[in-house]
Amino acid sequence: MDFEALFVTKSSDGQTCISIGRAQSSQLPPGEVVIRVAYSSLNYKDALAARGHPGIVKKFPHVPGIDVAGAVEESGVYEFVPGDPVIVTGYELGAERWGGYAEFVRVPADWVLPLPKGLDFVDAMTLGTAGLTAGLCVDALLSHGISTEKGQIVVSGASGGVGSIAVAILGKLGFDVVAVTGKAHAHELLRELGAGSVVGREAVLADPEKPLLSGRWAGGVDTVGGDMLSSILRATKHSGCVAACGLAGGAHLRMTVYPFILRGVTLAGIDAAWQPLAKKAAIWERFAGPWRIEKLDRLRTMVPLKDLPMWFDRILNGEVMGRIVVEVGGSRVPLKR
CATH class of the missing domain: 3.40.50.720 (NAD(P)-binding Rossmann-like Domain)
Structure with missing residues (x-):
């Protein structure tokens, strides 16, 4: 299969370029779980990755996006089956390996959490990392x-x-x-x-x-x-x-x-990227329960993937308020419970 992704490339003279293009499933890194991405989010680290920051991006072309919410497409483990709503935040996602600014990601199973009941994909990515x-x-x-x-x-x-x-x-x-x-x-x-x-x-x-x-x-x-x-x-x-x-x-x-x-x-x-999965799960469950934020919609701005490049400089310059939720597959990815 081929799918849409946001690529960061580097030219021979060291200049980085951002473009929306097509990727192949064969380019995805190894892992047990393939996720059809509904939404991602924009973080400071993503903007640095989009600028080719050497402390984040190890090789090019690169796909940023340290957050993902979507549905399992393929699974090689019994814990997840196709259609399961899941989230992934941190670890190597969007840094050492391709991230969430693509319609599909492949990740290790021990990075994946079930989406807590009480949260939908958009709310999950309004929170994100x-x-x-x-x-x-x-x-x-x-x-x-x-x-x-x-x-x-x-x-x-x-x-x-x-x-x-x-x-x-x-x-x-x-x-x-x-x-x-x-x-x-x-x-x-x-x-x-x-x-x-x-x-x-x-x-x-x-x-x-x-x-x-x-x-x-x-x-x-x-x-x-x-x-x-x-x-x-x-x-x-x-x-x-x-x-x-x-x-x-x-x-x-x-x-x-x-x-x-x-x-x-x-x-x-505080480091969120490499927290043990059980610790992440405990925090996510609080967001779906006692810490549920009733005005979460007031914090987010929805941005389609094609318009995301213009936001990288804005977040690096401190011009972004609240959270940017990136629409990748959007409502085309069904949320099944």
């Missing part, structure tokens, strides 16, 4: 004993995919959330999602020369890194916890160890 990351961040805070009565939770980069979903989960759980964003037009939506207050970056960023700041936060979810993460950590109360998952603001921290050894602050690093 961003939602999983946000869920893991919130889980880290809860596991550390951070509760609603301990004080405010700060969420940086709150208008982005991870940040906005983290705000929605924390708000649903009853936390007093301070959402941090540089986008004035995002304030209303963030309050709708559950933020108690919305502030600009300048309200959180502080002089990096100060080893400690007044304790403001019981915990935090940082999607930015750099000076933002440093400022949050230095202003976290005793025994607080900050879950960190991003580096758009920088990969280095200008700070001392004082927050950690004088206040007992915990920095929890």
Whole structure:
């Protein structure tokens, strides 16, 4: 069979090119499960892959897309049969191997999760890796004993995919959330999602020369890194916890160890790609149950695969609010329960 896919290629002079073309099933990497893709999503990592980032793309041509929701087309294992609705996020999908910006993907069976009842394909990809990351961040805070009565939770980069979903989960759980964003037009939506207050970056960023700041936060979810993460950590109360998952603001921290050894602050690093499948499944089940986000549709913008290339620069430049859901097979892929 041949099918549509978005290709990233590199010319002999090192220039990358993005195009929509036809692929053959023989080009798919090895694996036990072939999935007919209904929807994927756009993540920062996908945009880097589309630009041929050497830390992500190992060989060309490449098909990005680190998220997939669709129906099993072929299966070599008893756990899945054709027609089963499934999701795949992370691992090597869209990075070391071809990803979800194609009508079909082939993956190892131990990367595949059944789509939880209560979620459809579009909702699953509105969440995607961003939602999983946000869920893991919130889980880290809860596991550390951070509760609603301990004080405010700060969420940086709150208008982005991870940040906005983290705000929605924390708000649903009853936390007093301070959402941090540089986008004035995002304030209303963030309050709708559950933020108690919305502030600009300048309200959180502080002089990096100060080893400690007044304790403001019981915990935090940082999607930015750099000076933002440093400022949050230095202003976290005793025994607080900050879950960190991003580096758009920088990969280095200008700070001392004082927050950690004088206040007992915990920095929890969050990686969604290589989490054990059972951990991913637990977070997904929460999204279909106690963490279900009622206004999930307010977070998404639907984009057909053919229009996706224009969005890569937008997400790299921080111009995207919420989540981009990529229509691949769309409604042509039936959701069977």
